[in-house]
Amino acid sequence: MQLVPNPQAIRAAYPAELKTIMSIAEARRTRAWLAPWKHLAPEATPLWSLPKLAAQLGLGAVWVKDESKRSALGSFKALGAPAALSRLVLREHPAWDASGVLRGDYRAKLNGLVVISATDGNHGRALAAAAQSAGVRCVIVLHQHVSAEREHAIAAFGAEIVRIEGNYDDSVSHAAQLAEANGWRVVSDTSYPGYEEIPRDVMQGYGALVDELAEQGTEPFSHVLLQGGVGGMAAGVASYLWEQWGAQRPIFIVVEPQQADCLLQSALNGVASKATGSVDSVMAGLACGETSPLAWRFLAPTVDFFLTIEDQQAVDAMRLLAHGAMGDVPIVSGESGAAGLAGVLALALDQAFRARVGLGPEARVLVVNTEGATAPSVYQQLAGRSAEEVLLAQQRWQTT
Numbered sequence: 001m002q003l004v005p006n007p008q009a010i011r012a013a014y015p016a017e018l019k020t021i022m023s024i025a026e027a028r029r030t031r032a033w034l035a036p037w038k039h040l041a042p043e044a045t046p047l048w049s050l051p052k053l054a055a056q057l058g059l060g061a062v063w064v065k066d067e068s069k070r071s072a073l074g075s076f077k078a079l080g081a082p083a084a085l086s087r088l089v090l091r092e093h094p095a096w097d098a099s100g101v102l103r104g105d106y107r108a109k110l111n112g113l114v115v116i117s118a119t120d121g122n123h124g125r126a127l128a129a130a131a132q133s134a135g136v137r138c139v140i141v142l143h144q145h146v147s148a149e150r151e152h153a154i155a156a157f158g159a160e161i162v163r164i165e166g167n168y169d170d171s172v173s174h175a176a177q178l179a180e181a182n183g184w185r186v187v188s189d190t191s192y193p194g195y196e197e198i199p200r201d202v203m204q205g206y207g208a209l210v211d212e213l214a215e216q217g218t219e220p221f222s223h224v225l226l227q228g229g230v231g232g233m234a235a236g237v238a239s240y241l242w243e244q245w246g247a248q249r250p251i252f253i254v255v256e257p258q259q260a261d262c263l264l265q266s267a268l269n270g271v272a273s274k275a276t277g278s279v280d281s282v283m284a285g286l287a288c289g290e291t292s293p294l295a296w297r298f299l300a301p302t303v304d305f306f307l308t309i310e311d312q313q314a315v316d317a318m319r320l321l322a323h324g325a326m327g328d329v330p331i332v333s334g335e336s337g338a339a340g341l342a343g344v345l346a347l348a349l350d351q352a353f354r355a356r357v358g359l360g361p362e363a364r365v366l367v368v369n370t371e372g373a374t375a376p377s378v379y380q381q382l383a384g385r386s387a388e389e390v391l392l393a394q395q396r397w398q399t400t
């Protein structure tokens with residue numbers, strides 16, 4: 001476990017130059033466009049309070065924004081890829097109806113378009129579903145560590161699968177090469193030099209989940225813990241809250257697997273960097289070796305601390321959430337989904353860390369459960385309960 005303060009973090013109003021890239025106004029617009037999409041839940045995702053856990057940890061409050069309920073696609077990524085695909089189409093056809101793209105209104109006109117992306121699972125699944133809704137051909141590149149279970153979930157939406165050796169970062173390069181060779185369009189959740197517009201749209205889509213928070217009546221938060229893969233989710237969420245609260249923004253802490261610490265390394269180096277470890281983790285969605293440079297532009301000035309955790313800590317947090325430990329609500333939270341809460345536990349239970357990040361009885365902590373049981377058999381094995389059992393326990397908890 002490593003905790004690194006970020007010397008580049010500032011407390012100031014949200015800078016105008018960042019606002020031209022991502023803004024509350026565009027997050028809100030994206031939310032409105034996506035609202036009618038059949039794969040998204042019509043209502044806001046729950047914001048659960050865990051008062052018993054908070055008391056046990058000596059914290060004022062702990063909230064979980066539960067993205068496992070966003071969509072049958074299983075994760076918050078259901079907000080990113082469809083937003084980016086819609087915006088890609090609308091840039092070329094500005095007169096088209098934004099919500100009509102995912103309704104399939106332009107299916108006949110879009111049949112020449114082919115989209116491609118690499119994925120650890122969740123982004124590819126969301127892109128495949130969005131492409132199927134729009135009537136667009138979709139190719140998904142998977143690296144060797146993506147499970148067959150996750151592959152089937154993507155293929156179920158009609159995507160063509162390409163398997164490669166290597167890790168996530170190799171699959172990103174492979175997707176870019178295939179796109180170049182075939183004239184396909186990359187719809188990636190990570191940026192690289194010369195490729196920023198679409199990953200920006202993906203991150204902006206994640207802002208929709210923060211836009212709901214404002215209506216859920218628990219702000220302001222003192223601490224927000226965000227799990228990081230390439231940094232897109234953290235950038236989408238933090239940029240929104242920074243714009244909203246300016247210099248009074250919460251303390252942001254990014255949590256990563258210690259073997260895939262590209263964001264922590266970026267903080268140490270002062271520039272978007274690569275991970276030092278093996279880049280293989282039970283937290284499959286966070287097993288990314290390279291920071292998204294565009295995400296880093298937002299994270300460098302906003303994230304106060306970077307924390308790495310061990311796989312077992314994520315598994316412990318999954319179990320705690322699944323079993324509704326201490327009498328709080330049971331929540332389905334997958335390997336990457338539980339990483340934010342694992343970070344809260346790691347910090348709150350260590351006196352030195354606790355003091356460094358300012359966690360105490362006044363703290364109002366937010367985490368985002370970014371996924372449910374996206375690989376159901378892995379989930380059951382690690383959480384010690386199936387997702388169905390957890391949901392039943394959740395229903396019982398709500399009625400007692």
Ligand SMILES: Cc1ncc(COP(=O)(O)O)c(C=O)c1O
Nearest residue numbers: 229230231232233285336370371
């Ligand atoms: C469930 C889950 N949580 C968090 C993340 C991290 O998002 P990002 O790569 O944008 O940092 C991912 C990425 O795939 C994910 O699948």
